[in-house]
Amino acid sequence: MKLKLDEQGHVVVQDGKPVYTHEDGKDVAFDAPSAVSKITALNAEAKGHREAKETAEARTKAFEGIEDPEKARAALATVANLDAGQLVQAGKVDEIKQAAIAATEEKFKAQVTTLAEQIKTVTAERDTTTGILYQEKIGGAFGRSKFVTDKIAVPPDMLQNTFGKAFKVEEGRVVAYGDDGNKIYSRARPGELADFDEALEALVERYPYRDNILKGSGANGGGAPNNGGKGGDKKTLPRAAFDALDPAAKADHARNGGLVTD
Incomplete structure (x- = not known):
């Protein structure tokens, strides 16, 4: 042109x-x-x-990853068809979770309570068994002691009330402790623990009222004359020793005509 x-x-x-x-x-x-x-x-x-193309591309970007549009439409239709009851039920998920947690806690609470009761029972049985073992081991030791038979003027149970607390049962054997809290060791067998009689003799030697409980001490022990032979076989105990006795031993002492000195 x-x-x-x-x-x-x-x-x-x-x-x-x-x-x-x-x-x-x-x-x-x-x-x-x-x-x-x-x-x-x-x-x-x-x-x-151009602008329409850009808008379409932006909208299409939101659907990236959807390979099958028909399945996507079906899923949307399923969600749209959920009725109000189903939605309310879905909202109860947290409530159900909390109820499950509470039920579990309640279940374990009962188990813990039961376990605590079992522990209490076992502890009581253990303490009872320990008491029986203590009485058998230590009470029996006082009753069988040659030192008590030969040297002590008061009954074994009275002596046990005064010195029994110094003895413990450890690993099946009787062990004595001094007033300082240390174990009493044998003088005859250095490095070894004292046996019952040796330990008891050591404790009696340190006892401030030993003259009142030893035979032949001239201090009114069992079988020893009181006031130069007056008063027969009456036993005399210092107030501290008498107060350490249990009610039965105190009654026995009084019944046998025993005396108490201050």
Whole structure:
């Protein structure tokens, strides 16, 4: 397409519009304002298409990873069809969890209570067994002691009330402790614990009222005369020794005519 010129080389104008000759030889007046308007309209249309494309791409991005649109629609339909009752039931999940936790705690609470009762029972049985063992081991030792038979003027149970607390049963054997809290060791067998008689003799030797409980001490022990033979077989105990006796031993002492000195 060429701009048409006259013989003088001037642009041919038709209705105020320049004339162009097309390749097929046809002359056409070029409407510049109309062309500009058309170009502007086309640009606006192109912009609209571009923006629509960008919007569509953004929306499509939200569905990335969905390979089967039909399955996605079916899932959405399932959710949409949930009735109010199902939604309320779903909301009770936390309530059910809390109830389960409470039930579990209650179950273990009962077990813990039962276990505590069992421990209490076993402890009581152990203490009873320990008491029986103590009485058998230590009480029996006082009753069988040659030292008590030969040297002590008071009954074994009275002597046990005074010195029994110094003896303990450890690993099946009787062990004596002094007033300092240390175990009493044998003088005859250095490095070894004293046996019952040797330990008891050591304790009696340290006892401030030993003269009142030893035979032949001249201090009113069992079988020893009191006041030069007056008063028969009456036994005399210091107040501290008498107070250490249990009620039965005190009654026995009084019944046998025993005396108490302050």
